[in-house]
Amino acid sequence: xxxxxxxxxxxxxxxxxxxxxxxxxxxxxxxxxxxxxxxxxxxxxxxxxxxxxxxxxxxxxxxxxxxxxxxxxxxxxxxxxxxxxxxxxxxxxxxxxxxxxxxxxxxxxxxxxxxxxxxxxxxxxxxxxxxxxxxxxxxxxxxxxxxxxxxxxxxxxxxxxxxxxxxxxxxxxxxxxxxxxxxxxxxxxxxxxxxxxxxxxxxxxxxxxxxxxxxxxxxxxxxxxxxxxxxxxxxxxxxxxxxxxxxxxxxxxxxxxxxxxxxxxxxxxxxxxxxxxxxxxxxxxxxxxxxxxxxxxxxxxxxxxxxxxxxxxxxxxxxxxxxxxxxxxxxxxxxxxxxxxxxxxxxxxxxxxxxxxxxxxxxxxxxxxxxxxxxxxxxxxxxxxxxxxxxxxxxxxxxxxxxxxxxxxxxxxxxxxxxxxxxxxxxxxxxxxxxxxxxxxxxxxxxxxxxxxxxxxxxxxxxxxxxxxxxxxxxxxxxxxxxxxxxxxxxxxxxxxxxxxxxxxxxxxxxxxxxxxxxxxxxxxxxxxxxxxxxxxxxxxxxxxxxxxxxxxxxxxxxxxxxxxxxxxxxxxxxxxxxxxxxxxxxxxxxxxxxxxxxxxxxxxxxxxxxxxxxxxxxxxxxxxxxxxxxxxxxxxxxxxxxxxxxxxxxxxxxxxxxxxxxxxxxxxxxxxxxxxxxxxxxxxxxxxxxxx
Amino acid sequence: xxxxxxxxxxxxxxxxxxxxxxxxxxxxxxxxxxxxxxxxxxxxxxxxxxxxxxxxxxxxxxxxxxxxxxxxxxxxxxxxxxxxxxxxxxxxxxxxxxxxxxxxxxxxxxxxxxxxxxxxxxxxxxxxxxxxxxxxxxxxx
Numbered sequence: 071x072x073x074x075x076x077x078x079x080x081x082x083x084x085x086x087x088x089x090x091x092x093x094x095x096x097x098x099x100x101x102x103x104x105x106x107x108x109x110x111x112x113x114x115x116x117x118x119x120x121x122x123x124x125x126x127x128x129x130x131x132x133x134x135x136x137x138x139x140x141x142x143x144x145x146x147x148x149x150x151x152x153x154x155x156x157x158x159x160x161x162x163x164x165x166x167x168x169x170x171x172x173x174x175x176x177x178x179x180x181x182x183x184x185x186x187x188x189x190x191x192x193x194x195x196x197x198x199x200x201x202x203x204x205x206x207x208x209x210x211x212x213x214x215x216x217x218x219x220x221x222x223x224x225x226x227x228x229x230x231x232x233x234x235x236x237x238x239x240x241x242x243x244x245x246x247x248x249x250x251x252x253x254x255x256x257x258x259x260x261x262x263x264x265x266x267x268x269x270x271x272x273x274x275x276x277x278x279x280x281x282x283x284x285x286x287x288x289x290x291x292x293x294x295x296x297x298x299x300x301x302x303x304x305x306x307x308x309x310x311x312x313x314x315x316x317x318x319x320x321x322x323x324x325x326x327x328x329x330x331x332x333x334x335x336x337x338x339x340x341x342x343x344x345x346x347x348x349x350x351x352x353x354x355x356x357x358x359x360x361x362x363x364x365x366x367x368x369x370x371x372x373x374x375x376x377x378x379x380x381x382x383x384x385x386x387x388x389x390x391x392x393x394x395x396x397x398x399x400x401x402x403x404x405x406x407x408x409x410x411x412x413x414x415x416x417x418x419x420x421x422x423x424x425x426x427x428x429x430x431x432x433x434x435x436x437x438x439x440x441x442x443x444x445x446x447x448x449x450x451x452x453x454x455x456x457x458x459x460x461x462x463x464x465x466x467x468x469x470x471x472x473x474x475x476x477x478x479x480x481x482x483x484x485x486x487x488x489x490x491x492x493x494x495x496x497x498x499x500x501x502x503x504x505x506x507x508x509x510x511x512x513x514x515x516x517x518x519x520x521x522x523x524x525x526x527x528x529x530x531x532x533x534x535x536x537x538x539x540x541x542x543x544x545x546x547x548x549x550x551x552x553x554x555x556x557x558x559x560x561x562x563x564x565x566x567x568x569x570x571x572x573x574x575x576x577x578x579x580x581x582x583x584x585x586x587x588x589x590x591x592x593x594x595x596x597x598x599x600x601x602x603x604x605x606x607x608x609x610x611x612x613x614x615x616x617x618x619x620x621x622x623x624x625x626x627x628x629x630x631x632x633x634x635x636x637x638x639x640x641x642x643x644x645x646x647x648x649x650x651x652x653x654x655x656x657x658x659x660x661x662x663x664x665x666x667x668x669x670x671x672x673x674x675x676x677x678x679x680x681x682x683x684x685x686x687x688x689x690x691x692x693x694x695x696x697x698x699x700x701x702x703x704x705x706x707x708x709x710x711x712x713x714x715x716x717x718x719x720x721x722x723x724x725x726x727x728x729x730x731x732x733x734x735x736x737x738x739x740x741x742x743x744x745x746x747x748x749x750x751x752x753x754x755x756x757x758x759x760x761x762x763x
Numbered sequence: 764x765x766x767x768x769x770x771x772x773x774x775x776x777x778x779x780x781x782x783x784x785x786x787x788x789x790x791x792x793x794x795x796x797x798x799x800x801x802x803x804x805x806x807x808x809x810x811x812x813x814x815x816x817x818x819x820x821x822x823x824x825x826x827x828x829x830x831x832x833x834x835x836x837x838x839x840x841x842x843x844x845x846x847x848x849x850x851x852x853x854x855x856x857x858x859x860x861x862x863x864x865x866x867x868x869x870x871x872x873x874x875x876x877x878x879x880x881x882x883x884x885x886x887x888x889x890x891x892x893x894x895x896x897x898x899x900x901x902x903x904x
Contacts, residue, residue: 078780078781078784079781082779082780082781117825117827120825120854121778121779121825121854123854124779124782124854124875124876125779125781125782127854127875127876128781128782128785128875128876128877130876146857219836222832222836222863222866222867223830223832223833223835223836223863223867224832225824225825225830225832225857225860225863226857226859226860227857228830251810251813254806254809254810255806255807255809255810255828258806258828273829273830273833274828274829274833275829275833275836275837276805276809276829276833276834276837277837277840278836278837278839278840278841279840286809
């Protein structure tokens, strides 16, 4: 299909699936709390399924469209009151929505979908019980008292809502509004919102009749239990008239609308100037937002990154010039110009970063849905509470965060939250709570996932560590150290593989995933009162500040967000414990890592130094000291991936270019700490000159 | 070509960006003299109507603010717009809505998925493109 591509399709399909899911969650909440289901919500989901079917058809994805069609059908009957919503029906819709998402993404990757799979999903929806209502409401409509003119433009759904309101003995009001042609939409939105607070807004329809050239008249139908005087009070100040439609008689729509009220005083922004006729572009869209492929933002970010490098080169040249020629007038001007450039560049960088930022709340729906599903599967009663939904993170980080978060929540439901009986026995409320909280701290975002379950079983963790020979029998191990074992590959306390956690993925994988995002993960727990997982992430990975250091003949960049301090020590302060070099730092033992040994570098000209530079790196409780020869300073760097040959090496996150066009390696601090604490021998050689891929 | 118009104004009211893109692309391929105004809601359509002299209106039925039937009713009851050809493009919905749409004065009722060639044929017909020799070089459907 010309003009429209597959990725557009995916974007719109995903949007629609999100809407579907969001609405289903709303309905689920209402069903659980035994509240009345909001017809507007049902209608929204219906519309989403309907549109999904439409776009599937246009792309020739007819099998997928058939599923969407079944879903739409179900929702259609639901919104038209022909079906009662059951928990099973909701489950079916949740499941199918989820499957549809997977299928559409596979379809977009040109995978073939087995016919049996499609059939299975269709069957799943067909199984949902159908409960037909006897009358179709036509008689009710005739007796509604609403004029034929209005009835003739109501959709089947709107007719149904009108009938439902009459059935429920609501009063039906016709609201007539004469509005300025220039500002009617803004005013209507305000008016519609007001009316929705009073009851159900059944329809909004424009009338062809108007009191004057630059006005337009709207009729709005409202169903409410409130008396006319009260509704009128609420509408005070709006240029509308309100009239109750008494049932049982067919009314004539007034031929001329009631006398136009005073033009409303609106403090809303004036509508944009109408374009002159004939000046119109070929294709104009009135939408004010633009959807951009994240790849394009990456490109933009890359260019900004190169500009930053370019600026660094200029700064270096100015420095050189100053050293050679001193600070003449010309030098000062050049310096000023460069400062200016630097500031603008910073602004540009910030703006581009800002565009990449999305609220973390985007993935909460997915998590909430999974909690719901898992709670049902394990027959546990769990409330999911989220805070800080609006906290922003780089889009790419958010994408990679959903799976680890889900895994943690899954763990929490499976191992943490007790059965209903156990909870009651322990004097806890039957309903467990899982809380997800996100907040920004400086350049980091902290995400906490806490539950009020049983907490970590330290005796069991210890037994397992003993079994695996990770600790010596009889040794005292602190709880915080026991927690670290959970992150070791192959360490799992689940005695039998459960349906939920048993997917062959452990906390070690979660940790690696978070590590890949330059983040850190930690767990706090008290037996009996739940556990809290704390994830700390940088806001963005695109441009980072780094400390540039020299080791032998090599230069490395260390991401500044993992550097905690720089130290200068005397050689005699370095001690050796269990064959490892350490120093004492504020009553703690800090293990040291010599980079030239670690990477087996050419040591260069070895000078016996009286002072040794140590950069302490690490997050939270796990720190090590890197021994370096020189500190070269701080710099903004853009990390680029390195070629295949080096990509497997632990301790290297990527490469970057310095201002003098030199390519240097960027250290992966999390990886280095892992390696430094686990590995005994076997070193890797790094070729001195690496090419940036 | 004494009577031929320089260009035709077409209004598309449809809330799906994909469908809009599809329709616009079909129109662009048909002729370079079609000026398309795209809107994503009924309100925006009402706002655009008095601003241009439209030669053709294409509307969806399911839209968030006012529904397509209401838009058709409005257009057909308004002396300024009553004559404009009106094509409904919708996902197969309620037969009752279709009946109503035709009764209100829609000229065509297309159900998605839409066949590009068929759609272009209709546009040709309602804008009388062939009679004015406009479909010439620009058309490649």
